[in-house]
Amino acid sequence: MNKTFDKRSFVFGVAVDDYNFTDREQETRQLCHNFESGINTILISPRRWGKTSLVKKASKFMDSESVMMVHMDMFPCKTEYDFYNAFSAAVLTQTASRKELWMENARDFVSRLVPKISISPEPNSDISLSLGITPATHSPEEILNLPEHIARQKGKRIVVCLDEFQQIGEFTDTLTIQKRLRTVWQHQQLTSYCLFGSKKHLMTSLFGMRSKPFYQFGQMMFLGKIPVQAWTEYIQSHFEERDRHIPAEVVAELCDLVEQQSSYVQQLAAILLSMLSEGETATKEHLRTAFQSLLDTCTPLFKQQIATLTGYQMNFLRSILAGHHSDFGERAVRDEFDLGSPSNIPRLKDALLERDLIEQDGRSVFLADPVFARWFRAL
Ligand SMILES: Nc1ncnc2c1ncn2[C@@H]1O[C@H](COP(=O)(O)OP(=O)(O)OP(=O)(O)O)[C@@H](O)[C@H]1O
Ligand SMILES: [Mg+2]
Structure with missing residues (x-):
C-alpha cells in the first residue's frame, strides 16, 4: 500500500520540531528548569548540531501564564542600535497578545517613536515592527530594562533568547557594550537570558575569560551529539x-x-x-x-570555501587531516606540511576559525565539517 504523509520525512538546515525532533530530553529538562528558575544559560555547540531547535523545543514547554519567552536572532545586527531596535521590537511584540496590543505594555517607551508596524492578517503570525530607536530617543539602559519593566507590569518572568550572540563581538567598541549589557542585566529579577551561538571560539572567549564582562554570567551548556x-x-x-x-x-x-x-x-x-x-x-x-x-x-559550496584560501592555509588543513591538532609549533610538522614560521601558525588558525573551517577545543583544532573533511581528503 502506498501511504502518503503530510509530514516531511527528514528535515535539515532549519530548526526542527515535533515529528522531526529526536532525543535531547535531558538538555530540554535542564533548559526548562533554567527558564523557570530565572537562571541565565549560555548554550554552545558547533554549527548545525541543534541549538536553535533545542531552545525552541524547551520554550514550548513553558506555561505562558508564568513565563514569557522572547526569541531573537542577532545575526543581522551590525551595530549597537541595530541590536537595540531588534531587541525592543522582539520584546514588545512577543510579550503582548494580539488583543492587548504591544503598545499598552510600554506607552512611555513607545510614545517617543513613530513605529512602522505591519500585522499580517494570519492569526498568530508575527507582528513586524520597526521602531526607529536612536540614541536621541532612548538610552541603552532604558532599552535593556524594557523586558524587566514589562515583566513587573505583568507579574511574570521573561526569558530572552538571543541566537548567534557571538555577533556582539563584531560591534564597534564591543567591550563597552558588553559591560553595559552585563551591568543592566545582572540586576534584573524577573528577566533571564539564554544566549547561544555556534562560533565556539568566540562564545568561549566572551563567556569563559575572567577579563571579559560576561565572565560567569550564567550556566554554560555545551551541546553534545545526538547518540x-x-x-x-x-x-x-x-x-x-x-x-x-x-x-x-x-x-x-x-x-x-x-x-x-x-x-x-x-x-x-x-x-x-x-x-x-x-x-x-x-x-x-x-x-x-x-x-x-x-x-x-x-561540492560547489566547498569549492567556494577553499577558493580564496592561501597555500599555507590549505597546508594547515592538510596537516589537521593527517592527525595534527596542536603540535604545529614543532619544526618537523611545519617543515613536513610547509606551514611557514612559528609566528605564522596563530594567523593561520585565526583565519580558518574565522571562516568556520576549523573548530577549537582547548589548544587543539579540528576540521569543523565532517563532510568537508572527507571531500578535502579526496582532493
Ligand atoms: N533534536 C534534533 N532531532 C533531529 N534533528 C535535529 C535535532 N536538532 C537538530 N537537528 C538537525 O540539525 C539541523 C540544524 O538544527 P538547528 O538549526 O537547530 O541547529 P543549530 O545548532 O542552531 O545550527 P546553526 O549553527 O546553523 O545555528 C536541523 O535542520 C535538523 O536537521
Ligand atoms: Mg541556530
Missing part, C-alpha cells in the same frame, strides 16, 4: 512509516560517515530514503551511493 541509538529509532521509524526499511548497522554507518552531525544525518537519511522503492531495505551499497550524492551536492 546513535536515538538516531536509529528515529530513522528506522521514519523509514518504516513509508514502507522502507533500514537495518541498525546501516544507520550506524550513516551516523559514522557524518560524525553524527545532526543536520547531515537528516540530509543523508533523506537522500537514502529517496533512493528506495516501496518495501525495499537500505544496504551499505545504497548508503555509499547516497553519500556520494551528498558530496556532489556540497
Whole structure:
C-alpha cells in the first residue's frame, strides 16, 4: 500500500520540531528548569548540531501564564542600535497578545517613536515592527530594562533568547557594550537570558575569560551529539512509516560517515530514503551511493570555501587531516606540511576559525565539517 504523509520525512538546515525532533530530553529538562528558575544559560555547540531547535523545543514547554519567552536572532545586527531596535521590537511584540496590543505594555517607551508596524492578517503570525530607536530617543539602559519593566507590569518572568550572540563581538567598541549589557542585566529579577551561538571560539572567549564582562554570567551548556541509538529509532521509524526499511548497522554507518552531525544525518537519511522503492531495505551499497550524492551536492559550496584560501592555509588543513591538532609549533610538522614560521601558525588558525573551517577545543583544532573533511581528503 502506498501511504502518503503530510509530514516531511527528514528535515535539515532549519530548526526542527515535533515529528522531526529526536532525543535531547535531558538538555530540554535542564533548559526548562533554567527558564523557570530565572537562571541565565549560555548554550554552545558547533554549527548545525541543534541549538536553535533545542531552545525552541524547551520554550514550548513553558506555561505562558508564568513565563514569557522572547526569541531573537542577532545575526543581522551590525551595530549597537541595530541590536537595540531588534531587541525592543522582539520584546514588545512577543510579550503582548494580539488583543492587548504591544503598545499598552510600554506607552512611555513607545510614545517617543513613530513605529512602522505591519500585522499580517494570519492569526498568530508575527507582528513586524520597526521602531526607529536612536540614541536621541532612548538610552541603552532604558532599552535593556524594557523586558524587566514589562515583566513587573505583568507579574511574570521573561526569558530572552538571543541566537548567534557571538555577533556582539563584531560591534564597534564591543567591550563597552558588553559591560553595559552585563551591568543592566545582572540586576534584573524577573528577566533571564539564554544566549547561544555556534562560533565556539568566540562564545568561549566572551563567556569563559575572567577579563571579559560576561565572565560567569550564567550556566554554560555545551551541546553534545545526538547518540546513535536515538538516531536509529528515529530513522528506522521514519523509514518504516513509508514502507522502507533500514537495518541498525546501516544507520550506524550513516551516523559514522557524518560524525553524527545532526543536520547531515537528516540530509543523508533523506537522500537514502529517496533512493528506495516501496518495501525495499537500505544496504551499505545504497548508503555509499547516497553519500556520494551528498558530496556532489556540497561540492560547489566547498569549492567556494577553499577558493580564496592561501597555500599555507590549505597546508594547515592538510596537516589537521593527517592527525595534527596542536603540535604545529614543532619544526618537523611545519617543515613536513610547509606551514611557514612559528609566528605564522596563530594567523593561520585565526583565519580558518574565522571562516568556520576549523573548530577549537582547548589548544587543539579540528576540521569543523565532517563532510568537508572527507571531500578535502579526496582532493
Ligand atoms: N533534536 C534534533 N532531532 C533531529 N534533528 C535535529 C535535532 N536538532 C537538530 N537537528 C538537525 O540539525 C539541523 C540544524 O538544527 P538547528 O538549526 O537547530 O541547529 P543549530 O545548532 O542552531 O545550527 P546553526 O549553527 O546553523 O545555528 C536541523 O535542520 C535538523 O536537521
Ligand atoms: Mg541556530
